[in-house]
Amino acid sequence: MEAIILAAAILPGFLICLYIYRKDKYDKEPRRLLIQSFLLGMLSSVPAVVAQLLFKSFVSVDTFYGELFFAFAVVSVSEEGSKFFFLRIFAYPKEAFNEPMDGVVY
Numbered sequence: 001m002e003a004i005i006l007a008a009a010i011l012p013g014f015l016i017c018l019y020i021y022r023k024d025k026y027d028k029e030p031r032r033l034l035i036q037s038f039l040l041g042m043l044s045s046v047p048a049v050v051a052q053l054l055f056k057s058f059v060s061v062d063t064f065y066g067e068l069f070f071a072f073a074v075v076s077v078s079e080e081g082s083k084f085f086f087l088r089i090f091a092y093p094k095e096a097f098n099e100p101m102d103g104v105v106y
Contacts (some may be wrong), residue, residue, distance in 0.1 A: 013041070020105050029105055030096050037091050037106045044082040051078035 017038055021029065055074045060066040091097050091106040 010042070013038070017105075024101070024105065027099065029102065033091065033094060033096055034106070037087070040086045040090055041083060044086045045079070047085075048075075048078040048082040051082075 061070050
């Protein structure tokens with residue numbers, strides 16, 4: 001059962017990555033770098049979850065507005081910020097990162 005849940009969590013991201021990779025007709029990205037970026041994207045959930053757990057003790061989620069604030073201010077910022085951090089320190093300095101669409105690909 002755990003394997004099915006894990007596959008259901010990973011499969012959508014993998015299929016989106018595959019679709020975008022196939023659409024890139026002119027300057028395909030190195031597969032190794034894409035795989036490393038994909039794995040770092042999964043790893044980026046760890047600091048995001050830690051940040052969410054830390055902030056949850058400071059934010060009251062007992063009300064609708066508290067839950068709304070937590071979802072939009074804490075969860076979104078921690079998740080997207082964590083992904084941006086890994087993108088910026090890992091993929092951005094690479095020579096293959098040479099056009100704006102690469103930010104979407106990685």
